[in-house]
Amino acid sequence: MSAPAALAAVRAERLHSLLETLAGFGPGENGGMDRQALSEGDLLARAWLIERTQALGCRVWTDGCANLFIRRDGREDLPPVMTGSHIDTQPSGGTLDGCYGVMAGLECLHALEDASIRTRRPIELVVWTNEEGSRFSPGAMGSSAFVEPARLEGYRPNRDAAGVSLGEALDAHARRFPGLPQRAPIAAHAFIELHIEQGPVLEQAGIPLGVVTGIQGVRWYQVRCKGTSAHAGTTPMSMRRDALLLAMTCLPPIDALAERLAGDDKRLTFGRWNVKPNAINTIAGEVVFTLDFRHADPAVLHAFDASLAACLPADTEVECLFSHAPTTFHPAVLDVLEQACDATGLARLPIRSGAFHDAMYLAGHCPTGMLFVPSRAGISHNPLEFTEPAQLEAGTRALAWALVSLAEQP
């Protein structure tokens, strides 16, 4: 069996060295990263990755959104098994978000080479462009454009804070790597994304591996509460229309609605508050706050949509800012991932992803699944982001097993 041999060939020291090398491109403050999409740090990291994998005998392509496809050929010219994630970071991000999945995939390519394993199907390590969305909107842009190339024309005019358009940044990428052939999107046999959890569930459960069953759907709403701005000293309570107090009365019914629909699975956040005029001695004339509601069941999300407006008091306006359906990963891929975890001899937990990932778009393209490793204290998008080295190794071993297992499928 080649899957156990691939698992056994994973070398923790090499994985950590790869992560350390990648972290050298675009370092940020306080030991974190600032390697935003298609920045100079990103281009340097790509150049290193291309050179290193070509030296391993891989072929490398790009596409119209500067995604990188790094192929280790199989015994047959079948649709490949893909794995990967992103190497762009938040402006004050950590060294593992996205990067771990790509470096773990690279370590698997090394392990296959060391163990002299030639899989039936090709294995492709993919670097998806601009997953974070912190330089160019929207996030998960590379995987979105791979799955639906027509979207790219809509993305190209989007500009970063300095006024550079995505189109200009993509053209600069093409000039930087003139020898890199472009490839049109291809069919894939499966996609697996290995990622840090970015939440506290695995750590709190004391379990090192999470088989991700799906990605929650999300609703972002904005609630505008209208009052009358007036002097805090001169206006008796009975004559006030205090928008802040009105906003306070909105929260219990929204919470009750979410609780009724989701129970223990409730994920409800009132994250952004803008109060006008926001002065100590002035009664708020307007309060606009947002709510983020997530759930894995589309029926729950639809019920939330249907009931939200009716549970709010008068003098409020509600507006949907963003909506995304839940993603359910492919049962056959989940099955392989469970076996891969078991092959490491470590415990696994089914878990759903609260955050978006490139796998969300890939799930519409081919059978897809994700593996999580724990995040210390659930911290991510922060220089303090950390996962135990042994857990990073375990995730990579499971990935190697799963890739080979899938790549041997007919």
Next chain:
Amino acid sequence: MSAPAALAAVRAERLHSLLETLAGFGPGENGGMDRQALSEGDLLARAWLIERTQALGCRVWTDGCANLFIRRDGREDLPPVMTGSHIDTQPSGGTLDGCYGVMAGLECLHALEDASIRTRRPIELVVWTNEEGSRFSPGAMGSSAFVEPARLEGYRPNRDAAGVSLGEALDAHARRFPGLPQRAPIAAHAFIELHIEQGPVLEQAGIPLGVVTGIQGVRWYQVRCKGTSAHAGTTPMSMRRDALLLAMTCLPPIDALAERLAGDDKRLTFGRWNVKPNAINTIAGEVVFTLDFRHADPAVLHAFDASLAACLPADTEVECLFSHAPTTFHPAVLDVLEQACDATGLARLPIRSGAFHDAMYLAGHCPTGMLFVPSRAGISHNPLEFTEPAQLEAGTRALAWALVSLAEQP
């Protein structure tokens, strides 16, 4: 009796013309004013006022804080009866706040002249510098420095948003009016400030004149609620420390405390909210909000101070930002003001001021009182600020009666 004669000599058209002329200096947007303290608009208004009152036979002085003292001599050289307010405005203020009290005082000087009344005591119309505090901090600076001149040295280094210090602005004022003599603070027989209510009480009661019994004391507190910033999608509810939800739990006990202490007199406002990181998909890691509590009884304010911290949940920090004791106006002055209102034939209401005024500082210097006229819809600090012309006239008539009555006192 000269007080009724002075009342009868007040001319509404002249009052409105004076207000209109003053509004020509430093106009703002939407028909409002932008005449901040010691700005070019303020200096032009002062030049006009000095020239006009000198032409009326008045003598004019200034002092170290650029207050203007415009004296109409009496029959005897006794401490004067003072009246006045301020002519600086908010950056988007109305035409009446402060300005009404000064123009009504000027109209009274005209009325005395027209009626050939020479009061026993001098009458001084005063323009207090920088009451609004919107250009230089703190507000009510001119009256504060008049009452306690040692404070001025502490004020002079304070800078406006453009970096100009108060000291520089005061020096420029002195250069602009080189002929204006400086005068040290003098004793006064009484001070009366006529002002728009800036609240809705008189309008709602349908009563045109308010005799102000005092100014509420105020407490400004800031409450810091500490949580942990985390991803809205990945963090289960049970593992969250949501600073926004923590802040919500603070409001009912604070409200209950204020209600218990103040009952129907409660004035409690949660006006300023700063949420970090204030992102839709991030649980709030910190929320800082302010509360403004006002009351006329020092014992209530002290009880609030003593109980506030104990009623807040864990993980909150409370800090007092500002505190001012209540002001009670002088019974003898209130008595004269009540008679003055009655002399107009119109109804009056005892009212307390929820906002600060220069009279707050003057009350520590000499017997002091205030008169209010209604504000339409309670609106002030806004171009929509408005009082019916007949109400502006009625207030001025009462002021004329009161000034003469006080100025005839031995």
